[in-house]
Amino acid sequence: HYSRLQAKELGEKFVNHGEVVLVDLAMRYGEPSTQQALEALQKQGMERLLLLPLYPQYSATTSASSFDEVFRVLGTWRNQPELRLVKHYHDNPAYISALRDQVLSAWDKDGRPDFAKGDRLVMSFHGLPKRNLMKGDPYHCECLKTGRLLGESLGLEPGQYLVTFQSRFGKAEWLKPYTAPTIEQLGKEGCQRVDIFCPGFPADCLETLEEIAMEAREIFLEHGGKDYRYIPCLNSNPKWMDALYEIAQAHLSGWSLGQESEEELAQRDRRAELAKSKIA
Template identity: 60%
Template structure:
């Protein structure tokens, strides 16, 4: 493979450092055609679907895409905002705030966001950072718990991109932060803030995205990391074993996935007489289809229809100050040894830039 053309080299140019916040992705619009493009890229990833390629090609293109695209588009339309995809908007705002906060903490780094599937595409973002003179890149997945189906797929995309690059930047990859103290504290503050306004539930349900059970049997640590996150958060919230439960959502296909499944669990809780449940999705750091539609709409209806009285969905971390602080701490720990510290004069400029970042994030939220 012939390497891509390198940017023009300038003698004396100072190499820059960048942090790339990478999320799963989202369709460009809540339409059948846009969703079909997105699903095709997503479900064609061998990390996501471990079925022989030839057989899966016919299943995907002959059955799933024709039948699922329109139904999924309707679901996306139910949570779409005037500014676009919630997941994309939250991820962009997190990146904007993270750059400002890193500057306040004394670091001269660029911060960009990218999507594993959809836009802005990870290879395009990496190419732009190279053109901007970034020779040190930290990849920060938006997934606290590692899985071969998510985090590893991001790493695949990074490595694949650089197979065609002659002058590869220095790379660092964040594998996971499921038990990072700042992440757990951000979750704790989010839950306690919600309970301060709405009181406590009879049961807290921590719903994580599901993966096929066979991945656990083959050595994927995702299941264990989800449960560790839940245990640490429950301890911080001073919850007994009877006050919370871990479940897994978003099952796809007929194979057995990690259990217990979220929707059937909520139905059982309602039938067992649990009046109020609060559902938190700790594995999602930005609200998206799986939280806003699958949980806050579908799961709510399941619980209430089965006899439950109150269903509360606790939003994702999104742009909460504690989460931006956690992101900065996670990034800092992986930047150690790289020359990112600002001079005193640059620090003052960074403070002003941070204020501008917060204002930009506010305007993004206002749709301006």
């Protein structure tokens, strides 16, 4: 839901700025699939393509996997578009500012944790098997940097926030510290309040709403914790939409985004009709 809303609002931002940029959503595992989204854009006469993953932190298992699927689809085309990639934006100031705004909005509503008395902010990122880190995947380092920048932007000391990794399964060692055991330990140590936020998830999903908002809450309360606050993901936060637009704009630099002339519009319509006839 939120991913579709983000794509829609980003497209509207380009329209409001008088720029001709089509924004569409593609799902790596789901619908619309990457192939479906690309074919829809092809029918509209796409000449240039910017890939903007909703993965702020780069990993071969996420961003690169999505890029690979795009390459696979485009590899079957005879007329390929110009192509650019947004590798990551884990330390982009606008992204960090949006994260900060999301946390502060929650604190304005629920009150700021009493860090002097031992309350903690936990930043939980999706986990990966540790072998990815050992092979050179930068994901772990980028998560830590996002956490540090967010903590600093909130005026927190290093001990007042924690960066953890969730969704571990299987027997292999994953990135540590793990979220669930960390939450359990905080409860056992007498931490009264935990606020938890998932900076690496631009939109809430089952992994945040069930695993973090519900299951982790039960763990904390069962082991002595008193107050557990889940801070929603960025979702449709206006500052996040501004950040997405800013990131996209930076990577579209040099490509003409101005309003098309009537002749250019007619040419694009003819290309779209030709593409449709070939696909049909």
